[in-house]
Ligand SMILES: [Zn+2]
């Protein structure tokens with residue numbers, strides 16, 4: 001058995017908590033890398049291009065309790081947050097999905113209304 005099957009912290013075998021923790025870390029690194037590849041490969045657009053007059057995004061936008069609208073791509077599960085450099089690019093495109101709002105009590109700001117109306121989310125009248 002090679003040395004790296006043995007824990008350098010406790011000297012135990014492959015199932016000690018140190019080694020398991022390290023394995024988990026390696027796996028989540030792999031998952032992260034893989035996710036990034038998926039995100040980069042995804043068009044974030046619904047269906048095949050060319051069927052509709054204009055492409056609609058596959059992104060579901062949701063207004064969270066903190067009043068921040070974040071999106072998630074239904075195809076690659078990428079999150080879209082305002083901190084992203086391409087957030088406005090995607091948010092300004094028409095979505096194929098209806099926006100949802102969590103526990104909304106306060107009225108939308110004019111800027112939100114403008115963006116939402118532009119998207120045809122059709123929710124401003126119920127607020
Ligand atoms: Zn150990």
Ligand SMILES: [Zn+2]
Pocket residue numbers: 039042043044045073074075076077078
């Ligand atoms: Zn995507």
